[in-house]
Amino acid sequence: MNKSAKVTIDTNHKKFPVSPSLYGLFFEEINRAGDGGIYAELIRNRSFEDTIIPDRCEVEGCELHSPAGWVSPFEEAPGSIPGWHLRKDAEESKASISLDENDPLNSENSLSLRVELEDVVDKEISVYNEGFWGIPLKKNEKYNLSFYAKKDGNFSGNLEITLENKKGEKLSSIPCEITSENWEKYELVLESTAEEPEGVLAFSTSDKGTFWLEFVSLFPQKTFIERKNGLRPDLVKRVADLEPKFLRFPGGCFVEGFSVETAYRWKKTIGDLTQRSSHWTLWNYRTTNGLGYHEYLQMAEDLGLELMFVVNCGLTCQGRPGEHIPLEDLDDWIQDMLDAIEYANGPITSKWGTLRAENGHPAPFNMKYIEIGNENFGTEYNVRYKRFYDAVKAKYPEIITIWNTHWEVGTETKGLPVEIVDEHFYADFDYYVMYSDMYDTYDRNGPKVYVGEYAMILGEGAGKLKGAISEAAFMTGMERNQDIVTMSSYAPLFANVQHTNWTPNLIYFNGTNSYVTPSYHVQKLFAENRGDIVLESKVETENRFPSFNGGMSFREIDLLNIKAINISSDEKSLFRSEYLTKEQPGTCLEWYGLRIGDSSWKDYTVDMNAIIGLQGLKVRFLDSTKEWQQNYFLWEFDSNGENRLVHINGWSRVKLSPNQALNVNPDGHHLCIKVTHDSLYCYLDDQLIHEYKIAKIPYLTTVSTLDEQNNEVIVKLVNASEYNLETMIDIDGKVKLVGKQIVLTSDDPNQTNTMEEPNKVIPIETVLQVDSNIYEIPSFSVVILKIAL
Structure with missing residues (x-):
């Protein structure tokens, strides 16, 4: 069954120019995006540090325990040497490999690989590296090998270095003699005689004795623009095809870390590779930092992108939980930021500009943006933000700063000087479509908005066409409000199929191939079809009503402050108690706190007396989900009485009515929440404080722009419904639609692409020739019409 809709576009009402920087890249070292991904190094664990436990952390079994109590996976078995293996061609041979911390190469590389050959019988003994799930080798291509080695006096020094296929057959071989009992660097070129997606690099000998290896590196000569220590060309092309305008780097949570030692410090990632510090990341593996600060700057320049550096503002990830750098120690972190700007932008005569030149780039990189922190919030963030902001503006007033409001709401800036706010959204399908008009009502006198991270990650359709459609609906709202x-x-950008911490992502890859998701196609289509001017347009569409249900939840710290609670529906009591405890009958204690009721609750009224404590008060209602599958409403009080009504969905948050102030009574207040099928009401001491009429979910969302050069209107249409939409496209009364059409859809909205079927869901471009202004938009589709005027 079809439904109807209408889009009216007024080409004479030009609202404002499109933002040239609307679509960019966010790169984070997550999912092996860098090491084992876009960074072209082929050797895993090249400096033998992958099993080093971060300072002040402990490993129990397969779990890493942070100083603040965060528990995360630590997958490497005790005593293992990831990536490296010993092979004996004769079983009677006696040999071993082990990590050696004696005689380190330098202060930044504390471990080497000791290869002890006690008894070699007839055949060779080999130590080999299998790379990141196999070393991808291409026929007739050359590879630059470098390593440091030394030997003891009993070893001849004779080695055969080979590239081999997974059967052990040699595809390239070169002799090498280790000549010294002290560390020496060796550089060789190997050429593969065959194609092999899962090759290995082997060091073999038939002699007795002991030798050591350190910092073993293998790079294809064919990197992006053939840069040394460069990038994987096919993955760079995937990125370039998105037509991005800026690069936000190097993270995310990667910047924060979960402890001071795991936070990103850019000075440890520049210069000679052997002098760089590797570090354990928040995403459960160690990074070499071979893809370091300079390489990020170079990558952006090579792709013609503006630069946005995310700096740690003295807070590690607050959700894991975090550690705070004391305010009296913050100057070192502030200076780190200023020095990073000088390295990127300073003259060659400056300290850090000189080092940039020594590293091969005399000209400034012209970094434009500094983002102060990532997903930080609260008083701890605000005071640190102000100090970083003041320091930047005092020395580099031209730098544009970005304030991170991920867990705040809207553009509330707490009275701080803010140029751009960074908002992050990770939610379900309904959320993105339901709030596609979010920015229509934002304060035009407030700061500009950067939607720094977003993706549909919850519920059916995540990572599939359905997810991409919901993101596209939200993007029409961004484009309408440029x-x-x-x-x-979008985030995240990359994921190695062998090591995926987070889903979904835009680009998936293995050692030789890659494929892109429907979300990638949406990003690419929206970026390619921008136009010049946003036009006034309006849409008339049918919609559906969202379904919300669930009981109440309270934090444990709030339980003692809740008295005389009564929950009723149609004059029937659902729950009543004079006080709340963790063992309350009719409740259950979960990760968040005490849950009352179940997912069957819908229309109800809550009456209770509550004290607003030193940690405020949080009242969750219509709460039907557990832990990270979050979908509920929250009446939230700060300790000073300021309160707000918000909708929480996944890691996303929308303010539903203006903040309200309250003079806190230490004896408590009477709170009443009324939930109806379409509205929410919050009363404080019998006064209506918040009222919200629940938004509906439109079938059709749209945005239109004018392409002045080609004299055409670009109409983006997102049908987030199960119905085909017979849609009238009224452009100044035109009766025919002529031009081009690009359609991204599928018979099944839960289809996606895979390595085996990379083109299952792709956009199709055809000629548009409709002898009327009625256009049928397929169900669950993204359509771009380029209509000639």
Whole structure:
């Protein structure tokens, strides 16, 4: 069954220019995006540090325990040497490999690989590296090998170095003699005689004795623009095809870390590779930092992108939980930021500009943006933000700063000087479509908005066409409001199929191939079809009503402050108690706190007396989900009485009515929440404080722009419904639609692409020739019409 809709576009009502920087890249070292991904190094664990436990952390079994109590996976078995193996061609041979911390190469590389050959019988003994799930080798291509080695006096020094296929057959071989009992560097070139996606690099000998290896590196000569220590060309092309305008780097949570030692410090990632510090990441593996600060700057320049550096503002990830750098120690971190700007932008005569030149780039990189922190919030963040902001503006007033409001709401800036706010959204399908008009009502006198991270990650359709459609609906809202929404970037960008911490992502890859998701196609289509001017347009569409249900939840710290609670529905009591405890009958204690009721609750009224404590008060209702599958409403009080009504979905948050102030009574207040099928009401001491009429979910969302050069209107249409939409496209009364059409859809909205079927869901471009202004938009589709005027 079809439904109807209407889109009216007024080409004479030009609202504002499109933002040239709306679509960009967010790169984070997650999912092996860098090491084992876009960074072209082929050797895993090249400096033998992958099993080093971060300072002040402990490993129990397969779990890493942080100083603040965060528990995360630590997958490497005790005593293992990831990536490296010993092979004996004769079983009677006696040999071993082990990590050696004696006589380190330098202070930044504390471990080497000791290869002890006690008894070699007839055949060779080999130590080999299998790379990141196999070393991808291409026929007739050359590879630059470098390593440090030394030997003891009993070893002849004779080695055969080979590239081999997974059967052990040699595809390239070169002799090498280790000549010294002290560390020496060796550099060789190997050429593969065959194609092999899962090759290995082997060091073999038939002699007795002991030798050591350190910092073993293998790079294809064919990197992006053939840069040394460069990037994987096919993955760079995937990125370039998105037509991005800026690069936000190097993270995310990667910047924060979960402890001071795991936070990103850029000075440890520049210069000679052997002098760089590797570090354990928040995403459960160690990074070499071979893809370091300079390489990020170079990558952006090579792709013609503006630069946005995310700096750690003295807070590690607050959700894991975090550690705070004391305010009296913050100057070192502030200076780190200033020095990073000088390295990127300073003259060759400056300290860090000189080092940049020594590292091969005399000209400035012209970094434009500094983002102060990542997903930080609260008083701890605000005071640190102000100090970083003041320091930047005092020395580099031209730098544009970005305030991170991920867990705040809207553009509330707490009275701080803010140029751009960074908002992050990770939610379900309904959320993105339901709030596609979010920015229509944002304050035009407030700061500009950067949607720094977003993706549909929850529920059916995540990572599939359905997820991409919901993201596209939200993107139409961003494009309609480019006067304030000036930048955006999807996240995450990359994932190695062998090591995926987070889903979904835009680009998936293995050692030789890659494929892209429907979300990638949406990003690419929206970036390619921008136009010049946003036009006034309106949509008339049918919609559906969202379904919310669930009981109440309270934090444990709030239980003692809740008295005389009564929950009723149609004059029937659902729950009543004079006080709340963790063992309360009719409740259950979960990760968040005490849950009352179940997912069957819908329309109800809550009456209770509550004290607002030193940690405020949080009242969750219509709460039907557990832990990270979050979908509920929250009436939230700060300790000073300021309160707000918000909708929480996944890691996303929308303010539903203006903040309200309250003079806190230490004896408590009477709170009443009324939930109806379409509205929410919050009363404080019998006064209506918040009222919200639940938004509906439109079938059709749209945005239109004018392409002045080609004299055509670009109409983006997102049908987030199960119905085909017979849609009238009224452009100044035109009766025919002529031009081009690009359609991204599928018979099944839960289809996606895979390595085996990379083109299962792709956009199709055809000629548009409709002898009327009625256009049928397929169900669950993204359509771009380029209509000639």
